[in-house]
Amino acid sequence: MIRIHVSPAAIDLAAEMAATQAPGCGAVATFAGHVRADDGVSVLELEHYPGATEAALARVAEGAVARWALGAATIVHRVGPMHPGDAIVFVAAAAAHRSAALEACAYLIDRLKTDAPFWKRETRPAGAGWVEARAADDAAAARWDGP
Amino acid sequence: MIRIHVSPAAIDLAAEMAATQAPGCGAVATFAGHVRADDGVSVLELEHYPGATEAALARVAEGAVARWALGAATIVHRVGPMHPGDAIVFVAAAAAHRSAALEACAYLIDRLKTDAPFWKRETRPAGAGWVEARAADDAAAARWDGP
Amino acid sequence: MQMLYFAWVRERVGTGAETVAPPSGIATLADLIDWLATRSEGHAAAFADRGRLRAAIDQEFVGLDTPLGDAREVAIFPPVTGG
């Protein structure tokens, strides 16, 4: 069961976690990313490519389901303006055993960072600007590439 | 902020996830283990060593907080009788960045499995019995050993 | 051909979407970007640093050397920064 949502609404983390389950799946791993309050950011705005975003996230989730035989995978990404403490993204994987759930959860967030068309714009005291892509994110995603 | 709970009460996963946060921690990773419904188990009973259990879980959490500079770590373990679908265990780690949160979350559950005095007793159609320890769990915990 | 622009590419071009009719001889995405850069100062600024551009043809992410084929929708944008 793959669940993909891209929306300007606040993410209901508890509901999303509860929805990521399947018969026989005793292990559920989740990751949530929140706007950090400690680096002077007052507003974080997420732009995306409607249609292509959902398709890219579905491919990421399908890749995880196939690779780790998941019973359920969830990717929820908020778009539009948000504020410190708000959840930006939530991913979750349900599997029979913990190693599959934990690895798949890491895969979902690593791949999402490089494979889905989102762009972050930060407003700080010194002004506003687009966030630069990080080489570390490419490296984190690439570790899942294989033969 | 380390939170440790061992109790016969049902685990409130949403509340535990929401409580695992700290200033500056934009990344929260969680793992929940549930009683599997698909292998004929009707009752799973968890016995533990009161006092020693909480101390062992605190050591596991302190190890994770020190190693990954976590802002918050939570370990909640249910004891007593439970049924298919019930959450047995929930762990969570909050950090500034995702790799620390994800790795610490895996450490918490891997170490809990080998370092804390819990014992599982399953009731199946064929009868009841104590669950045998798994060599795979020792291996998973040992991968965190290092110089 | 429907063009879409995102993030600072959109800001520099001055619009998030426009319809264009490239002349014959525009074979690849790179050719298209060269031609788009001549349309306005904004386009020129948006497309000045080719190394910072990524693209999709009909919502598939592709390299800049990709042939346009019979593309209906082409998107140009910076490296992604979601999550």
Next chain:
Amino acid sequence: MQMLYFAWVRERVGTGAETVAPPSGIATLADLIDWLATRSEGHAAAFADRGRLRAAIDQEFVGLDTPLGDAREVAIFPPVTGG
């Protein structure tokens, strides 16, 4: 000395807790287990397979070759299976 037993060790011994006064000459956990095994058929059954036993002295997990020292609480139990 307070003894605690858990899981199938507790079931075989027939109790989860008992107070014992080992004779002098019982230096290590292994010595203690040898001596406990003589107390009843249940104890003997519980402690028959030394390789499946784990232990804690005053709530610290230790190997079976550990000296008892002035232990107040000794727990004996199977390998743990939490999580």
